[in-house]
């Protein structure tokens with residue numbers, strides 16, 4: 001089923017010059033870039049994107065981290081795009097992410113885990129509206 005998902009290369013990965021390699025992982029899998037934008041995440045966008053984590057111990061750190069420097073925001077599409085992207089990304093904690101996944105190959109710590117990807121088609125629709133909505 002053709003589907004769209006929201007993917008974001010996080011500030012640590014942009015700062016390390018990993019954008020091309022990360023985007024290539026998704027393109028190599030056959031996903032199509034529908035939208036792509038380099039820039040900062042506003043505090044409002046960050047709060048909306050991570051609303052489910054409000055009140056958790058890591059929330060404040062997560063918001064300051066994701067707004068700390070430029071990111072690359074993308075809408076990717078393809079059959080089963082949401083699940084395919086989550087598989088390519090690997091587990092949330094890079095220590096547990098398998099080799100061959102983006103987080104497993106490029107990350108070491110949970111709070112700077114390289115890439116964000118929508119966790120369901122519903123989240124994808126919501127997140128695309130936050131970052132690319134009119």
Ligand code: IDP
Pocket residue numbers: 058062091092110111112113115116117119
């Ligand atoms: P996900 O990014 O794989 O969907 P979520 O559980 O939705 O993982 O968490 C969102 C982001 O919050 C993670 O990508 C990670 O950067 C950060 N995070 C999650 N849990 C923790 C934690 O226990 N400590 C610090 N940061 C965390």
Ligand code: MG
Pocket residue numbers: 119
């Ligand atoms: Mg999540």
